[in-house]
């Protein structure tokens with residue numbers, strides 16, 4: 001008779017590995033303020049989660065630790081299997097190429113065309129021009145701005161400018177897309193559209209982490225919600241449980 005075969009490892013495999021793992025992470029800034037305290041959580045491959053909490057709760061700090069803009073004071077962070085503590089200064093640009101970052105103030109170069117803005121990470125990454133063109137156009141198509149490629153960002157609406165920022169974040173096909181208050185400057189309808197765009201990237205397999213204080217908007221999108229309060233994780237609500 002054959003021994004029973006456990007399905008547990010298969011399930012683990014199917015659910016995807018952790019792209020983000022925080023293990024007892026604390027961050028104390030130089031002025032002594034503890035912005036994050038003993039934070040532990042995981043985000044699996046292909047998952048989308050919101051990080052929310054009051055102003056000053058530690059949302060931006062969490063994202064900065066992931067992008068190695070800041071370093072933790074205690075604990076471990078693993079990104080896609082790689083401990084961030086092992087990445088030294090010289091390795092940071094390579095790490096950042098695997099993370100697409102979107103900010104509230106899109107940080108576009110206003111004297112460059114939409115195309116050039118989106119192309120920039122690929123130029124820095126040494127991608128050949130023909131491939132660059134193909135990828136930039138694919139990214140612009142995904143955010144619905146293919147017809148705007150020759151325009152300057154100034155001639156676009158705020159929502160469109162934010163979409164250019166998103167195209168720039170995804171053009172390098174990142175493992176992880178992170179966004180810090182990406183809808184902060186937008187009216188409610190545009191904000192919903194931008195959040196839905198993030199959900200679309202998740203649907204095609206990108207892992208997405210979005211910091212936002214806008215609870216009504218978060219509830220509308222219905223994804224996992226990680227809640228911070230004074231740097232501590234106080235709730236972790238699965239998408240199905242978001243009311």
Ligand SMILES: Nc1ncnc2c1ncn2[C@@H]1O[C@H](COP(=O)(O)OP(=O)(O)OP(=O)(O)O)[C@@H](O)[C@H]1O
Nearest residue numbers: 029031033035054055056057058059060061062213
């Ligand atoms: N460079 C820094 N030096 C000292 N304290 C800092 C620094 N950056 C952030 N803080 C403090 O750490 C805490 C967390 O800040 P953080 O920006 O992560 O919060 P947040 O949840 O993103 O807030 P907001 O929603 O207002 O952007 C705040 O009390 C903030 O004042």
